[in-house]
Amino acid sequence: MTNRNEPSSPFDADDAPGPHQPALTSELPQVTLRSPAELADALPYLLGFYPTDSVVMLALQGERGRFGGRLRLGLPATTQDWPETCDQLADCLITDSRRRGAQITGVILFFCQDPSRGEDGQQVMERLRPLAQQLRVACGKLDAPVLEALCISNGTFWSYCCPDPRCCSPDGTPLILPGTSRMAAAATYAGIQVRGSLRQMEARLAPLSASRAPEQEEALDQAARNLVPDMLGSSATAVRSRTLDLAERVLERFGQAAPVAGRSAADDRDDALLAQNEAAEIILGLQDRVTRDQAAEWMEGPQAEPALRLWRALARRCVGAYAEHAAAPLALAGWVSWSLGDEPEAKVALSRALHADPDYVFAQLLHQACNEGIDPEQLRQSLRVERARRSADGALRAAVQGELCRLGEKPVRGVRQRGTRSAVPCVGRKGPAQQPSRPAGETVNGAEVAKEPGGAAAPDRAGGGPGDDSSLSSSGSSGPGPLPLVPRQRRRGMDARPSRGRRPAPGRGAGESRGPGGRHRMPRRGGPRDANGRS
Structure with missing residues (x-):
């Protein structure tokens, strides 16, 4: 069995390291494991921590038995759950691996649990033996033979498959001293660190x-x-x-x-x-x-x-x-850990989040993405874009508000201007703005300027009222000048114009209206009154 520079498969589950862990990247040199003792020693380097109260499955691929997918699950609490759990574990690892094109040639099983009070490692091994047998049968049904099944407890391992007492004593074999194996040397060379036990990480x-x-x-x-x-x-x-x-x-x-x-x-x-x-x-x-x-x-x-x-x-x-x-x-702790490249800690945190609330969608999506081997850079880029958009909106809003405050102006809402220029009224202006007077009889936008009593020409504002201050000219200005922009006519209520068939109001000509101060406005010459075609 060879541990080569295989990338993390998308079906790695729960606490398996991912593509940002050196143990599963090209930084780790090829290491060949030849005995159950070396397999037991390699387990924490493959996961990034020492699993506790867990069952771990490693898939072997190809003729040389290279490590492929890996899966970790907490030991079922009751023996009644064992058959269903074994079937689900075997299907999850083997069937999904083959669906993605992997050639599964074998499976290695690990059962990790420390003795409880009044119990020793030998008793733990015997208690978990039925679970190991059921999982071996479940893998065999899917044509994936279990090549080795080890129980690790209290610094000792037992083999459920090897009958040779020379390598696997019935009384158990002590684990290799940490840091003395070839796997430990390769991990040190690659910069891999084991974070302690799963129980310590959860604490x-x-x-x-x-x-x-x-x-x-x-x-x-x-x-x-x-x-x-x-x-x-x-x-x-x-x-x-x-x-x-x-x-x-x-x-x-x-x-x-x-x-x-x-x-x-x-x-x-x-x-x-x-x-x-x-x-x-x-x-x-x-x-x-x-x-x-x-x-x-x-x-x-x-x-x-x-x-x-x-x-x-x-x-x-x-x-x-x-x-x-x-x-x-x-979930946030899992996301930051994953973003920083610490997938084992990320998966532990996300698993705890789902334990606290199994329906928490944010943790579900992150947990699935982490297990599927998705690069977190895609998610980081999305968050960067969202942060930049929010910052740009806030900066633009602050700049506009600051400039308007500096100019002492504010935009007018709900008044649409004709032409290409916009009119911004002064905040301190009081009363309606006055337009420059025009000679009587002059034509503005196709309409003749009406003459007021006393010879003065009426202003050319088409829709002015007490609240219409959309003109840029200052109050009291006079004399000839360029034609100002004429704002779009504002709609008036139905009672503001004479109804058909009724006599006009006294003192007004048909079709006339009065502006501020009782001054006559220029009469309408027909045609649509506004963009909606109302006249």
Whole structure:
């Protein structure tokens, strides 16, 4: 059996490393494994951690038995679930591998569980023997023989397939000392690091201890009373902004914290930097999809590492009745880990998110994409585009508002202008704007200017009223000048013009109307009144 530079297959499941892990890239030199002891030693390097309470399946491809797909699942809780679980595991690995064109020539099984209190490794091996046999039968039904099945418990391994006591003692064989095998040397050369056990990785995401949980749950209750009504009402946008601002301040605080040695000490430091009310407010705010999606943009650069620590700390604060709320920070922790290239930790976090809320779509999609071997760069690019669009919209809006404030002007809504120029009125103008007077009898846009009593020509405004200040000329200007732009006629109510068959109002000629100050407007000469053809 040979571990070569095979890419991660798209059907790798749960906690298998992916294309960003050196163990499955071309950086790892070819390593040939020749014994059950070397197989047991290679398992943590293939997964990136020591599996606990797990069943692991490795598919072998081709004549040389190269490692292909790999799958990990937690051991079923009850023996009644074993038959169905074995059938599903075999079908998931073997059938899907063949559907993608892989030639499966064999399967290797690992059963990993430490002894419970009052139990030893030998008893663990015997207890799991029926499970191993059922899984071997399920693989055999699909024409994929199990070449080796190992039980690893308490630093010792047993083989369910090898009857030779010289290599596989019935009493168990101790594992190779860490760092002394050829696989360990190749992993060190490739820069692969084993992150400890699966139990240790999950402990970093588990809720706080019972002694600290009541105070945090009380803070969550208070935050729910304050935020939930606003999140469901008209203040949702304000809550989003406040949540993201608070999270950014905490990120800055995390980034400035002094480094400490050890993962446990680092988690204790982060818990001390995060106040209970801050954690409660951010946790509640992340339940909003828009807020969560914007927080997912902290996936790279100097913000990524503090963001990952913050999401872990928030997941530990989801206690008591708020356990399901951990799905959001756990999914974000999985996304940032995946974006940073740490697929084992990403899959552990995403699995915990689905454990907290199996219907959480965000975690489902990320978990599937991670297992399918999709490059996270595609998702990162989408988030970058969304962030740039939102930043550009905000910058443009701020620039326009700033320029209008500098000019003391504001746009007019609902008034459409004729021509190519736009008219922006002055904010401080009072009353209707006056147009330059024109000589009587002059034609403007096909209409003759009417003459007012006293010889003055009526202004050429076609639709002016008390609120129409769309002209650029200043009040009181006089004298000849260029023709101003004539705004589109605004529609008036039905009672503003004479109905057909009725006598015109006293003091007006038929078809006439009066403008500001009682002045006559120019009479209409027929034709459509507006773009809708009303006359």
